[in-house]
Amino acid sequence: MYDTSLFIQKVNTPAYVVDEAQLIQNLKILDGVRKRTGVKILLAQKAFSMYRVYPLIGKYLDGTTASGVYEAKLGKEYMGNREVHIYAPAFKEKDMQEIISISDHIVFNSPKQWGKWKEKIASSPKTLSCGIRINPEYAEVETDLYNPCIPGSRLGTKLEDLKQMDLSGISGLHFHTMCEQDADVLWRTVQIVDKKFGPILKHMKWINFGGGHHITKKGYQMNLLEKSISLFQEKYGLQVYLEPGEAIALNAGFLVSEVLEVMENQKKIAILDTSAACHMPDVLEMPYYPDILQENILCKPAQDFSDKNQYRLGGPTCLAGDVIGDYQFAEPLKEGDRIVFCDMAIYTMVKNNTFNGMPLPSIYLLKKDGKLELVRNFTYDDFKNRLS
């Protein structure tokens, strides 16, 4: 099991601890795919934007992708001289000049968006590559919140609409239809994309497979990823891009929290200094049960309250539903105990909020030599400054 002793008692809680060694392990797996296939891999900053480690990420990957001008700037500023890609469902007039000046690829959501900006792009001295996000109308995502192919989706252009479009000036297609999935899903998806969009792909230079690839998860079917990449390389001579977010920092971060109070109302309840709503909102949105560690022991979710060491974990806000879940512990919990939530680097810091005046967790980096570095801590001013 993971050894938390390098940081558990050393941090001020609540705190994120990002594990550089695990991050490097993930990056090496991704770099292996790059080297074996020639695919280019970008960090999707939507999942993880801790720019303190961008120089490290930039040693292994090709650049960043963004959903707006702020993320694009962050990638440009902190990942050295790497590629900057951007996609958004719609762009704003006031941002476009800056987006053009810093981006290498701009992906448009629709023929209408492309029509709106193509003159501005053509008249700019900067050369950049433009693409269209397609909606292949095929996804195996079970949660609607994460499925861009649901009927009525605003994301991407369907084949029937793409066929009507003048594609001059467009050099790539982009699809993003997966979420935490293995490469068998990708393989089925690329076959559909190939069949439907093949005649258009003949005129393209690149294809971007989006994110949602669980490449760094144990047991991932790397052979099917590589087969999917070579399909487009061999058949159409395309440069293939991947832009995973989650896979880059998977299992590379923890959230350390402290038990403030233990109480009882039909069941045992522990109140922590970290909030599901503020510090790990996906626990409520997905929803899911994060893995947690007590003294390095993995605690399982509890089905019933038959055992004396089962607790409901709740946050310190006044939101009734600010509950992380019910867990089976090895030892009874008491005030001052520290609990570690696993896999908390991704979709956490980027989604933090200060609802109800909650403090933002500090951010630490556990260096690969075992040293703990405080990257950032937050104060009352970080709460106050956004409100008036």
Ligand SMILES: *Cc1c(COP(=O)(O)O)cnc(C)c1O
């Ligand atoms: C969210 C997103 C990604 C990254 O997805 P992960 O599931 O974190 O890998 C990549 N591209 C686009 C367009 C996205 O919206």
